[in-house]
Amino acid sequence: MIENKNQTVVNCNLCGICNLNCPIYSVLQKESAGPRFKAFLAKKKEHKDVFWLCTNCGACLQDCPARIDLCCLEIRRQMVAAGKELPANKSMRANFQKFNNPLGELKKGKKFTKYYT
Numbered sequence: 001m002i003e004n005k006n007q008t009v010v011n012c013n014l015c016g017i018c019n020l021n022c023p024i025y026s027v028l029q030k031e032s033a034g035p036r037f038k039a040f041l042a043k044k045k046e047h048k049d050v051f052w053l054c055t056n057c058g059a060c061l062q063d064c065p066a067r068i069d070l071c072c073l074e075i076r077r078q079m080v081a082a083g084k085e086l087p088a089n090k091s092m093r094a095n096f097q098k099f100n101n102p103l104g105e106l107k108k109g110k111k112f113t114k115y116y117t
């Protein structure tokens, strides 16, 4: 099991206030995608793929009465180090290393190149 360095999450009372302004929860409307469920998992030190479903906007921290920081970025770092990375993230990192671009090689003539020149 990955060690969870976030100490504050143990104070989560699962009130669910953090779900209210989470953009992921707003779009997916699933308890299993929201910050309350992430807090529930983090409390049990279970780091699952749902931690990749987070924009790191900080709305959950701002709204939480206990000021709990879910530390999704840190949890993701630990998941990468433990080899629990999503294929899409792996591919994005490889593209960054090779092309300095998360989307891969920029081809001349493609419409989006105008935004980078």
Ligand code: SF4
Pocket (backbone or CB within 6 Å): 011, 012, 013, 014, 015, 016, 017, 018, 019, 035, 036, 039, 063, 064, 065, 066, 067, 068
């Ligand atoms: S993280 Fe905060 S707002 Fe979210 S369920 Fe736990 S105590 Fe409530």
Ligand code: SF4
Pocket (backbone or CB within 6 Å): 021, 022, 023, 024, 025, 034, 035, 038, 053, 054, 055, 056, 057, 058, 059, 060, 061, 070, 072
């Ligand atoms: S930081 Fe992540 S979990 Fe928290 S509100 Fe933003 S998207 Fe949702």
